[in-house]
Amino acid sequence: MTLSHFLLVALALFALGLYSVLTRRHLIGLLIGVELMLNAASINFLAFDRFVVKDPATGQIIVLFIIGLAAAEAAIALSIILSAYRAHRSADVDDLDELKN
Amino acid sequence: MVLSAIILTPLAALFLTLLIPARNDKAIKAVSALAGAVTVALAAYVWFKFDPYSTARYQLVERVEWVPTFGISYYLGVDGIGVLMTMLNAIVFLTGALSMWRLELRVKEYFAFMLTLVIGVFGVFVSLDLFFFFFFYEVAVLPMYPLIAVWGSTRKEYAAMKLTLYLMAGSALLFPALLSIYYKSGLNTFDMVALSGHKFSEAYQIFVYPFIYIGFGVLAGMFPVHGWSPTGHVAAPTAVSMLHAGVLMKLGAFGILRVAMPLLPAGAAYWNGPFAALATCNIVYGALVALKQDDFKFVIGFSSVSHMGIVLLGINMLTIDGMGGAVFQMFAHGVMTALFFSAVGFIYDQAHTRDIHEFGGLSKHVPIASAFFIIAGLCGMGVPGFASFWAELLVFIAAVKTMPLFGVLAVVGLIISALFMLRVLKHAFFGPANPKWQGLRDVTAWDALPRAILIAVLILFGFIPRLALALIASSVRALAGGI
Amino acid sequence: MSSGTLALLCTHAPLVGCFGALVVLRRAPRAAAALNILAMLASLGAALAIFAGSNHQPPTIISLWLSSEGVPISFGFLLDGTNQLMGIIVALIALCIQVYSLGYMKGDPGYARYFGLHGLFAWAMLSFVYSANLLQAFVFWELVGLASFLLIGFWFEKPSAAAAAKKAFVMTRIGDVGMFIGLILLLSSTSTLDIAQLMQASTLASIPDARLTLIALLLFCGVVGKSAQFPLHTWLPDAMEGPTPVSALLHSATMVAAGVFLYARFHPLFVAAEGVSxxxxxxxxxxxxxxxxxxxxxxxxxxxxxxxxxxxxxxxxxxxxxxxxxxxxxxxxxxxxxxxxxxxxxxxxxxxxxxxxxxxxxxxxxxxxxxxxxxxxxxxxxxxxxxxxxxxxxxxxxxxxxxxxxxxxxxxxxxxxxxxxxxxxxxxxxxxxxxxxxxxxxxxxxxxxxxxxxxxxxxxxxxxxxxxxxxxxxxxxxxxxxxxxxxxxxxxxxxxxxxxxxxxxxxxxxxxxxxxxxxxxxxxxxVGALDTLFERKYYLDEIYDKVAGGLVSLIASVSAVVERGVLDGTGDLAGNLTIATGDATARMQSGRLQLYIGSAVLLIVVFCYFVGGY
Amino acid sequence: MPKDLLLFGPELMLLGGALLVFIASIAKEPKSEATWGMALLASFAAVGLSLLTLHERGAPFFPGIYRVDLFSQLLKLGLSALLCGVILISRNLPSVRPSARVDAPLFLLLSTVGMMMLVSATELLTMYVSLELSAYGLYIAVALSSKPRGSEAAAKYVLFGATSSAITLYGLSLVYGTVGSTSMVKLSGALVAGADPLLMIGMLLMFAGLLFKLALVPFHYWAPDAYEGAPHQMVAFIASVSKLGAVGIVARFAAMLPGGDSATLFIALSVASMALGNLAALAQTDLKRLIAYSAVAHAGYLMLGYAAMSKTGLAAVIFYGMIYGASSVLAFVVLSALGRDGENPTMESISGLYQRSPLAALMMLVAIFTLAGIPPTAGFIGKWYLFAAALQRGQFWLVLVAAAASTVALYYYLQVVKAMYLAPPEDRPRVELTFTDSLAGLAALGFVIFYGVYPAPLWELAQKAAALLG
Structure with missing residues (x-):
């Protein structure tokens, strides 16, 4: 297991997350995609921490922060999605098309 | 300090105007007229104080560092050209304010915008710092929009928008050009006197000169980007037309003389041929189009295009006569066209039409008001005895000498300008009196005052052209000598 | 009085009359008339006095007038025999005709204006006659034309008078333009426009032959216009729309003679110019x-x-x-x-x-x-x-x-x-x-x-x-x-x-x-054909109207169309195109979130490729 | 320690204010007046403390990751002053859901704290956390709208924002991996040392998140929607405080870049933004949406300064950021007053504003002139500096394009002027400016006029601040 393996996994994860952000119909699906992307970054941090920086703490602290932030972000996003659902009776991303031009 | 005073007078009037309650419109008008009179007095003071024989090119200089780290200073001063233009603006300002004595619609704002415009114009004429020059230039241009759009007539919103966009497009050309001059010089200053001392590489001058020339040229009504001007004239209310054609268009030519030529002499020498050709187009084409117009103001508007062509032609001759004539023509045309619009405005305000075919025999009903227009028309035809004759004469002499083809074409343009002026006179002022206009009121002494001032100026300089030419001679010599 | 003062009096006394009649005495026509006649008397007296005293005075009196570097124009009086003669003729005839007009114009509502314009004419004509300088002469030559324009159109309510005035002005101006160019060429060839100096053989000899001929021909254009010679003569008969005394003064005895006078003044030049005569x-x-x-x-x-x-x-x-x-x-x-x-x-x-x-x-x-x-x-x-x-x-x-x-x-x-x-x-x-x-x-x-x-x-x-x-x-x-x-x-x-x-x-x-x-x-x-030909004045008016007038009108129409259609059109088109582009641009904001994110990501990828150097 | 407290004062004040607001808002019968007053006081205090610490330097509490210097304090002064302005006009929040009115100031304060930390952060994680902190407040602020469109806008905003934040984070991880540290000083050193492609890609991805805040093309999509959907005062906040914060952090990063390719990239983005923003704005009738597109265009103008890759450029950017913030506040003073009914102001509803309230019309006029860059407002001189900076790098054609874009922009700005001054008011109601509205408006107006006529003091501060970067 070298650095590149980890990085490739992370990249794949990132790509998958992005893919679901771009293709999911449901707003929550998009949110999950974003979470995947965040996790990809986390893997990167840990991998770099392990192989490059050789500092036991930094990467892990960063990842902890990321987890916290991701949770907060998810909370806010979910509540907003909820309110959007209430307003439109739908959580389909394509139904949010009132604002344009 | 007198130059600052000239800028500050309308500024003070502006503040005063903003403070006076809107219903007190007489007081507002009086403030503007008074400010106009004060600026005329100050301009006269400058005139006498200015020593045309002194070796100092710019006199009455004031200088305060403004943004030292960026080389911007509040730097005022005038050469002979500046003195003449300042006087022109003061006169047009005064007479313009007096001409709007009967205005009733939104008086307060009207005068507020007009004063802003006047401040800008004065600023341009006395600034020696490139930044402030451009600053005031923009200040002067923008009030035209509301002035036309609110108080104008005939497609006023279209005209106002067109005017603003054309002029701003011109500024868009100026913006990079002026800034690049600043950096190219490496002097870290916007001081135009210092910049003109710097020798820019010839290639650079040739590259950047057209930007500045055309940028200012738009405002000077340069062919083929003059389209905003007649439309704007037609739509604008009387005093705005007066200021617009009388002074504002001169800013463009002044910019070329003050910025483009002293800073980029090699550029001027390289480009003067093509630009002289365009100026000739101005003269001939403007007159030809004027020949086909039925609206009084369109006729005058296109005549302005034609007359500004004379200014531009003179400038591009790069000789003392040509440039001197151009400067003199700026002054003469300014006064003349102010008189034109003032005269037309008086008639339009009562008749509410400007179609020359609807009139006829106006000289019968309103002899004095007609006389004002006729005098302006004669002046526009280049009849001697009025200031513009000498100006055109000098330009034509220079042009025939320097570029005979353009010179001869321009002189032939005189025939066409006689044709279109006479056409207006014939249709509107001569011929059988149309009974429809029986009820028109002729001018009162008060109405006549501003027009009489303008005529007096035209005749004074028509008889004693030396007054102006002596003033500008050394400045023009310095300018031409630099090229 | 020195002859300079006399010349000043002679030429400018009518101006006083003009100003008085047009501005001050508009409501006192009789006084205006009297003032002008007095002024004319003064002019005549002065003209005669100049003649009487001419042996004791220098022939030219000069002062600097307009001065620009290449155009030093002096204003002055040239009091030689030709001018003295012409001055006396003009003053005398003008005086006669003003007196005549007292009766002829009686009761006309424009009485004061009439005399004022007469004063204007007399001033211009006399000043032209005594001019020491070709440019000065040109100035007053033009002013003579102006006075003529105003007097022909004196009864401006008559459409024919208004048209005749316009025609006179334009036709003479066509000649004037030629003369003006000639004048400039003369100036640039000799750097002087002083008449006395110009007429010296040495000055004339200094101009190359071809150029001298050109100058002479151009000056002659002015003569043709002002003195109503073929082909610019058609304005003069129409000018008869003015009051008859005006016709007597301007369009027969004095003003139209100005062209001939100019030719006489420049006789040496015309003689020297090859082929012109x-x-x-x-x-x-x-x-x-x-x-x-x-x-x-x-x-x-x-x-x-x-x-x-x-x-x-x-x-x-x-x-x-x-x-x-x-x-x-x-x-x-x-x-x-x-x-x-x-x-x-x-x-x-x-x-x-x-x-x-x-x-x-x-x-x-x-x-x-x-x-x-x-x-x-x-x-x-x-x-x-x-x-x-x-x-x-x-x-x-x-x-x-x-x-x-x-x-x-x-x-x-x-x-x-x-x-x-x-x-x-x-x-x-x-x-x-x-x-x-x-x-x-x-x-x-x-x-x-x-x-x-x-x-x-x-x-x-x-x-x-x-x-x-x-x-x-x-x-x-x-x-x-x-x-x-x-x-x-x-x-x-x-x-x-x-x-x-x-x-x-x-x-x-x-x-x-x-x-x-x-x-x-x-x-x-x-000979019916000839009769009709003469009757219709050789159809020259019609030809000019159709050909020259039509041509100018055509060019002007084309210009106006170019202005409206091409120049204005381009401006408007540019504006409208911009606005249309704006609409299209705004439509890129399609409302679809995933498109937004997708396009942003796509661009990032492109940029990555770019900065990554792959 | 007291010194540290002082240096950290502005942030602390806002945090304290946020806490108070929070406590007040969970009271039994919360009064929006009370929370508003607290927020106002806190922001005033923050202004005062920023002024006090303007010329201080130091690293309070967290050496190496947090820096206080003229750059940060100048921006904090700007941020808190703009916040002050926004809060002054937020006394009534008609377009906010009634139940949320009491909470609204909380999000503004928190978000501002995030911005303040952002401009002081010298370490990547801190920066990222601050970025998120400021963003969360904004997401919620948009969602507070009483209209269904508000939640649509918020949903799009938050999802777009989260995606770009994830991209940023991914980039950050790459940077961390190549530099081996999260310290900006080290990063800067690495950037100078040589262009590792991975590092450059990391930087690029990181920039994406920052440019998202700046609403630069192609990260601008959220702006028109958020501006249109969010409550008026919240938009005012996004347009002023948030913009200035973004300007600050981008400046910090741009100062580290070596130029070359990145300058080309910036120029491309700049041209795209100016063009798209100004063109799309031509088609707008909703004034908030119009301002949004104009903001996109302004991001393009700002990019000119960054692209110059010079101290002058950064100074110009800082200067212009301040001016832009003030003019946004000024515009929203009027727009919120117009939108008292909770609806978005449009070209229609602003018609005849001159007759309905001369003062409001004047404020809007000055705001518009500032945005359009017309003297004697500071917008003119701001553009002058920006364009000058670009020209210093010989970007003649770029400046020409920018100037041409400004000319196009003038068209829609003048449409607004036209509506205000020319269109008849018909029976539209008078527009009342409250005392606080007028206060905020006049202050902003005074600011843009004063610095329009005499820019030297602010410009010199901006120059000194810029000198500290990089």
Whole structure:
């Protein structure tokens, strides 16, 4: 297991997350995609921490922060999605098309 | 300090105007007229104080560092050209304010915008710092929009928008050009006197000169980007037309003389041929189009295009006569066209039409008001005895000498300008009196005052052209000598 | 007083009158008239005083006027013989005509304005005459044109008057433009416009030949315009729309003579310029015959006189073109008298009878105006060149000059013109004074409407000018001395053919118009085509209108279309395109979140590729 | 320690204020007046403390990751002053859901704290956390709208924002991996040392998140929607405070870049933004949406300064950021007053504003002139500096394009002027400016006019601040 393996996994994860952000119909699906992307970054941090920086703490602290932030972000996003659902009776991303031009 | 005073007078009037309650419109008008009179007095003071024989090119200089780290200073001063233009603006300002004595619609704002415009114009004429020059230039241009759009007539919103966009497009050309001059010089200053001392590489001058020339040229009504001007004239209310054609268009030519030529002499020498050709187009084409117009103001508007062509032609001759004539023509045309619009405005305000075919025999009903227009028309035809004759004469002499083809074409343009002026006179002022206009009121002494001032100026300089030419001679010599 | 002061007084006194009448005394017309007449008196006095004292004073007085680097223009007075002579003529005739106008213009609502404009004209004309500098001369030349414009359009409510004024201004300006360019060329060739200096042989010699010819031709353009020579002559007959005294003063005696005067002034230049005098002669001879033929068929008395003026001006140019300064100036002088006289007589008839039509005048008893009729006959005889009246001597000297200098073609042409002159002049006299019961000429359509009786103030100038027209012919030697040219004294043998021709003209006219029970039908009516051609003035007006006017109008229309369509159109199109692009751009905001994110990501990928250097 | 407290004062004040607001808002019968007053006081205090610490330097509490210097304090002064302005006009929040009115100031304060930390952060994680902190407040602020469109806008905003934040984070991880540290000083050193492609890609991805805040093309999509959907005062906040914060952090990063390719990239983005923003704005009738597109265009103008890759450029950017913030506040003073009914102001509803309230019309006029860059407002001089900076790098054609874009912009700005001054008011109601509205408006107006006429003091501060970067 070298650095590149980890990085490739992370990249794949990132790509998958992005893919679901771009293709999911449901707003929550998009949110999950974003979470995947965040996790990809986390893997990167840990991998770099392990192989490059050789500092036991930094990467892990960063990842902890990321987890916290991701949770907060998810909370806010979910509540907003909820309110959007209430307003439109739908959580389909394509139904949010009132604002344009 | 007198130059600052000239800028500050309308500024003070502006503040005063903003403070006076809107219903007190007489007081507002009086403030503007008074400010106009004060600026005329100050301009006269400058005139006498200015020593045309002194070796100092710019006199009455004031200088305060403004943004030292960026080389911007509040730097005022005038050469002979500046003195003449300042006087022109003061006169047009005064007479313009007096001409709007009967205005009733939104008086307060009207005068507020007009004063802003006047401040800008004065600023341009006395600034020696490139930044402030451009600053005031923009200040002067923008009030035209509301002035036309609110108080104008005939497609006023279209005209106002067109005017603003054309002029701003011109500024868009100026913006990079002026800034690049600043950096190219490496002097870290916007001081135009210092910049003109710097020798820019010839290639650079040739590259950047057209930007500045055309940028200012738009405002000077340069062919083929003059389209905003007649439309704007037609739509604008009387005093705005007066200021617009009388002074504002001169800013463009002044910019070329003050910025483009002293800073980029090699550029001027390289480009003067093509630009002289365009100026000739101005003269001939403007007159030809004027020949086909039925609206009084369109006729005058296109005549302005034609007359500004004379200014531009003179400038591009790069000789003392040509440039001197151009400067003199700026002054003469300014006064003349102010008189034109003032005269037309008086008639339009009562008749509410400007179609020359609807009139006829106006000289019968309103002899004095007609006389004002006729005098302006004669002046526009280049009849001697009025200031513009000498100006055109000098330009034509220079042009025939320097570029005979353009010179001869321009002189032939005189025939066409006689044709279109006479056409207006014939249709509107001569011929059988149309009974429809029986009820028109002729001018009162008060109405006549501003027009009489303008005529007096035209005749004074028509008889004693030396007054102006002596003033500008050394400045023009310095300018031409630099090229 | 020094002659400088006198010249200033002479030239500028009328300006005071003009200002007073137009601005101060607008509501006091009589005072305005009096003021102007006083001013004219002062001018005349000053002109005479200059003449009297001219031996003691320097001929030119100069002060700097306009000064720009390359154009040092001085303002001053050139008081040599030619100018003195012309100044006196102008002042005298102007004074006569102003006095005449007192009666003629009585009751006109524009009385004060009329006199004011007269003052303006006199000021400009006198200043032109005394100018020391070509540019100064040009300035006043233009002002003369302006005064003419305003006076022709004096009755501006008449559309024909307004049109005539416009036409006069434009046609003369066409000539002026040529002159102006010539002036600039002269200036750039010699760096001076001082007339005295220019006329020095050394100055003229310094100009290259081709250029000198060009300059002379351009200056001649001005002469052609102002003195109404072919092809720019068509304005002058129309100018008769102005009040008759105006026609008398401006369009016969003084203003139109300014062109000839200018030619005389620059005589050395025209002589020095190679090939120009031939062109001048051709133009002059064409004009002389053309105008005379048209005058043969006119019924309007003023128009006859107008065409006669054109023809006579051409005669003057013939003399000058033939190289004789004396002949031209002499004819200029005599013509001023007799033509002014003829016009004043015409004015008197018009005033009394109320019609310009000669037939109507005759039938309404024009002959009853004794003094006027006497003046008419004398004037006509002078014009026809009958001895011993003024026109005889001057015309003879022109013919002599032609004999002396040039090919016979011009001489025969001049004979033809003389014959026609005598013919149409006496046709006029007979039509007016000897109405015939058997006349085939139809009556005028509308009724005459008389203005009033011929007053004393009108008779006095007629009397004075009659004397002048009779006597001026004897001043030949005096004039020659004054202008410093050689007088021509043709022998009686040389004169004989001319006298014969003039008499023949008179006799033909008598048989056709003057006999008792004459049919009053000209011989030209037998050649229908020519008659119509003359009647329609060679269709020149129509041709100019259609060709030149049409061409200018066409170009102007095209320009206007270009302005509206192309230039404005481009501007508007640019604006509209921008706005349309704006709409399209805004539509990129499609409302679909995933498209937004997708496009952003796509761009990031592109950028990554870019900065990553892959 | 007291010194540290002082240096950290502005942030602390806002945090304290946020705490108070929070406590007040969970009271039994919360009063929006009370929370508003607290927020106002806190922001005033923050202004005062920022002024006090303007020329201080130091690293309070967290050496190496947090820096206080003229740059940070100047921006904090700007941020708190703009916040002050926004809060002044937020006394009534008609377009906010009634239940949320009491909470609204909380999010503004927290978000501002995030911005303040952002401009002081010298370490990547801190920066990222601050970025998120400021963003959360904004997401919620948009969602507070009483209209269905508000939640749509918020949903789009938050999802777009979260995605870009994830991209940023991914980039950050790459940077961390190549530099081996999260310290900006080290990063800067690495950037100078040489262009590792991975590092550059990391930087680029990181920039994406920052440019998202700046609403630069192609990260601008959220702006028009958020501006249109969010409550007026919240938009005012996004347009002023948030914009200035973004300007600050981008400046910090731009100062580290070596130029070359990145300058080309910036130029491309700049041109795209100017063009798209100004063109799309031509088609707008909703004034908030119009301002949004104009904001996109302004991001493009700002990019000119960054692209110059010079101290002058950064100074110009800082200067212009301040001016832009003030003019946004000024515009929203009027727009919120117009939108008292909770609806978005449009070209229609602003018609005849001159007759309905001359003062409001004047404020809007000055705001518009500032945005359009017309003297004597500071917008003119701001553009002058920006364009000058670009020209210093010889970007003649770029400046020409920018100037041409400004000319296009003038068209829609003048449409607003036209509506205000030319269109008849018909029976639209008068527009009342409350005392606090007028206060905020006049202060902003005074600011843009004063610095328009005499820019030297602010410019010199901006120059000194810029000198500290990089």
């Amino acid at each position: 031939n062109i001048v002669l051709v133009i002059a001879i064409i004009t002389a015959i053309l105008a005379a033929t048209i005058a043969m068929v006119q019924r309007d008395m003023k128009r006859v006189l107008a065409y006669s003026s054109i023809s006579q001006l051409a005669f003057m140019l013939l003399g000058l073109g033939a190289g004789s300064l004396y002949a031209g100036v002499f004819h200029l002088t005599t013509h001023a008298f007799f033509k002014a006289l003829l016009f004043l007589c015409a004015g008197a008839y018009i005033h009394q009878i109320g019609s310009n039509d000669m037939v109507t005048m005759g039938r309404q008893g024009a002959a009853k105006l004794r003094l006027v009729s006497a003046g008419l006959v004398i004037g006509a005889a002078a014009l026809a060149g009958l001895p011993p009246l003024a026109g005889f001597f001057s015309k003879e000297s022109i013919l002599a000059a032609l004999h002396g200098a040039h090919a016979n073609a011009f001489v025969y042409g001049a004979y033809l013109a003389s014959f026609l002159t005598a013919y149409y002049t006496f046709r006029m006299v007979f039509l007016v004074l000897r109405p015939s019961d058997k006349s085939v000429l139809p009556a005028e359509e509308h009724e005459p409407h008389p203005h009033g009786d011929v007053t004393g103030s009108m008779k006095l100038p007629i009397a004075i000018l009659t004397v002048g027209a009779a006597a001026a012919g004897f001043a030949g030697d005096f004039i020659a001395k004054l202008i410093g040219a050689k007088a021509l004294h043709p022998t009686y043998g040389e004169m004989a053919p001319a006298i014969g021709i003039a008499l023949a003209g008179v006799i033909v006219a008598f048989f056709e118009f003057g006999r008792k029970d004459a049919a009053q039908q000209g011989f030209i009516t037998r």
